[in-house]
Each structure stands twice: as C-alpha cells, then as structure tokens.
Amino acid sequence: MAYLEITLHVDPANRFSAAGVYEKYKQTFLDSIAGATSKELLIRDEDVQVLHGFQSVADAMAYLDSALFTEDVVGELAPLLQTEPDVRVYDIV
Template sequence: MVYLQISLKIADANRAAAAGIYQKYKEPFLSTVAGAKSKDLLVRKEDVQVLHGFDSQENADAYLQSELFTADVVAGLKPLLDAAPEVRIYEVA
C-alpha cells in the first residue's frame, strides 16, 4: 500500500468549502483513478490533510499528473489555500 498525503493550509472560514470539494471528487477518484484504494479527509487545528491510498507508487505519481487532480481538484482548492500544499508519498513497510 502507498499513501499520498496532501497537507493544506486552509482558514477556518474556508474549511467547509474545501470539504465540499473533497466530497465532490471522492467518488470519481475511487472509481476512475488507476490503483485508487481509499481517500480520507483528516482535519487538525493546524491544517487539513487528504490521505489517498494506492496500490503502487507509480499510480500515486500518475494521479498527481492527472486531469482530475490538476484541472478539477487543484483548481477548486486554489482560491481556498493560505499556502502551497505539501505533498508526500509514503510506502507501507
């Protein structure tokens, strides 16, 4: 299992809108992205994280280049961000 973690700095006032984007694209992610296994929204005081589960590093990397991610998710979140997202990929040992 491979996890793609995207940490987002989003003001409290914009978090509901960001959660709406997460909900809007969760099903298309799970049903159309190669190797997609899971997608979870994690909320902390400091930030919001989206944790994506994949079957391989290659599929996680490919998602970051996909139209769903670049044209839909990123475009929707961009006006809500207070800083550039932090993207990390982890492989389960």
C-alpha cells in the same frame, strides 16, 4: 501499497468549502483513478489533510499528473489555500 498525503493550509472560515471539494471528487477518484483504494479527509486545528491510498507509488504519482487532480481538484482548491500544499508519497513495505 502506497499513500499520498496532501496537507492544505486553509483558513478555518474556508474549511467547509475545502471539505466540499473533497466530497465532490471522492467517488470519482475511487472509480476512475488507476490503483486508487481509499481517500480520507483529516481535519486538525492547524490544517486539513487528505490521505489517499493506492496500490503502488507509481499509481500515486500518476494521480498527481491526472486531469482530475491538476485541473479539477487543484482548480477548485487553489483560491482557498493560504500556502502551497505539502505533498508527500509514502511506500508501504
């Protein structure tokens, strides 16, 4: 099991739009990405985090290279971001 955590710094005025991108692609992520097991949106005062569950670290890394992530998700989120996202992969042992 592995987790991919992506922390996004989004102006509070744009958080509704960022949440919309999450909702738009959540089911596609779960249905079409190999090894995907879950996807959760975590909203804090200082940032927004998306926590993705995978069967393996390799699955998480492959998602980061997928067209769904690089073209669709990043393409729609990029105008909303104040800084580069913080991307971390965790291996569950």
